[in-house]
Amino acid sequence: MPQQPPTYDRVAPYYDRWMRLFERAGLARLRAAALAEMPGGGLLIEVGAGTGANFPYYPTGARAACAEPSREMLLRARARPERPPGAALVRAYAERLPFADATFDAGLATLVFCSVAEPARALAELRRVVRAGGRVVLLEHVRPPGALGYAFDALSLLTVPLLEDHFNRRTAGEARRAGLTVERVESRLLGAVQLIVCRA
Ligand SMILES: C[S@@+](CC[C@H](N)C(=O)[O-])C[C@H]1O[C@@H](n2cnc3c(N)ncnc32)[C@H](O)[C@@H]1O
Numbered sequence: 346m347p348q349q350p351p352t353y354d355r356v357a358p359y360y361d362r363w364m365r366l367f368e369r370a371g372l373a374r375l376r377a378a379a380l381a382e383m384p385g386g387g388l389l390i391e392v393g394a395g396t397g398a399n400f401p402y403y404p405t406g407a408r409a410a411c412a413e414p415s416r417e418m419l420l421r422a423r424a425r426p427e428r429p430p431g432a433a434l435v436r437a438y439a440e441r442l443p444f445a446d447a448t449f450d451a452g453l454a455t456l457v458f459c460s461v462a463e464p465a466r467a468l469a470e471l472r473r474v475v476r477a478g479g480r481v482v483l484l485e486h487v488r489p490p491g492a493l494g495y496a497f498d499a500l501s502l503l504t505v506p507l508l509e510d511h512f513n514r515r516t517a518g519e520a521r522r523a524g525l526t527v528e529r530v531e532s533r534l535l536g537a538v539q540l541i542v543c544r545a
Contacts, residue, residue, distance in 0.1 A: 352509050353395075353460075357417035360396055368398075375533065375540065377402045379455055379484040382542055387450030390474060392439040392467065393457030397422035403429050410444070412437040439467035447476040452545070455484040458516045460509055468523035475545035481525055482542055488513035489536035497537070517541045 353360075364372070380402035383389060387408075391399065394411035395418045403409065408431035413419045419434055437443055439454070440463045452475045461467045471481055488494045497512040504510040517530050517539060525543040532539050 353415035354417040356508075357396065357415060357421055360418070361398070361421070364398065371533075375484055375538065376455060378531075379453065379482050379540055380404070382480060382482045382540075383407075383451050383453060384480060387479075388448065389451050389453060390442070390444070390449040390471070391453040391455075392442070392471065393454055393460065394418075394422055394434070395456075397425040397428055399453070399455055400425055400427040400429060400432065403432070407431055409433070410435050410449070412439065412442060414438045439470060442470045442474050444474045446473050449475045450479050451475060452479070452481040453483075456486065458483060458485050458519070459487075459511050459514055462509075464514060464516065464519050465523055468520050468525065472524050472545045477545055479545045480542065481520075481545055482540070483516060483520065484538070484540050485514070485516045486512065486538050487516050487536070489534075491536075493535055493537070 376399055380399060383404055385404050389407060389409040391409060391411045394413045407429045410433050411422060412435045413422065414436060419436055423434055439461050452471045458464050475481055488497050500512045504512055517527055520541060520543050521527050525545060527541060527543050529542040530539050
């Protein structure tokens with residue numbers, strides 16, 4: 346299986362503090378926009394839920410499974426005061442979700458597909474566990490177009506060995522190849538961040 350948990354186990358104590366700057370600079374608004382795409386009722390799955398940074402933006406009364414492979418990240422998600430009462434935390438990799446086909450009405454991942462070891466497999470898993478026609482929303486940093494893309498290729502040479510963080514993933518294309526229907530892609534920060542709205 347993938348090797349990520351040790352990295353995020355180490356990062357977990359600092360993660361929310363490090364992210365605070367990005368949250369204030371616009372990430373919090375993007376999280377709210379991603380969660381606004383989720384249906385109000387039904388059962389959701391979030392993969393790579395981390396410390397539960399999306400919990401404040403979950404629809405009221407949400408019922409969800411929040412999958413995350415890092416024990417330390419999960420512990421912080423469990424302790425987060427905004428955790429919806431209907432959100433169950435599950436220790437699992439996105440590449441191998443312990444759920445039957447079509448269990449969920451919608452799926453979510455934010456800042457996850459830069460980290461997963463096997464994005465194609467993880468996207469196929471999301472498609473499998475979300476019912477046909479259900480919404481899958483991804484908020485991801487990706488390889489931007491043009492010359493900047495080459496800079497991100499170079500950056501990845503550092504960030505992959507240090508943090509297992511790929512700055513040059515083409516997540517919308519991967520989602521299409523996994524059989525998801527990509528309905529809309531909204532690009533921010535010169536195309537380095539994308540809100541990708543799909544149907545399973
Ligand atoms: C940058 S953090 C994002 C956390 C959270 N989604 C957020 O928006 O703050 C990346 C997360 O992906 C998780 N992750 C890494 N590899 C994964 C995998 N194969 N399956 C699911 N989650 C994974 C990490 O443990 C970590 O919690």
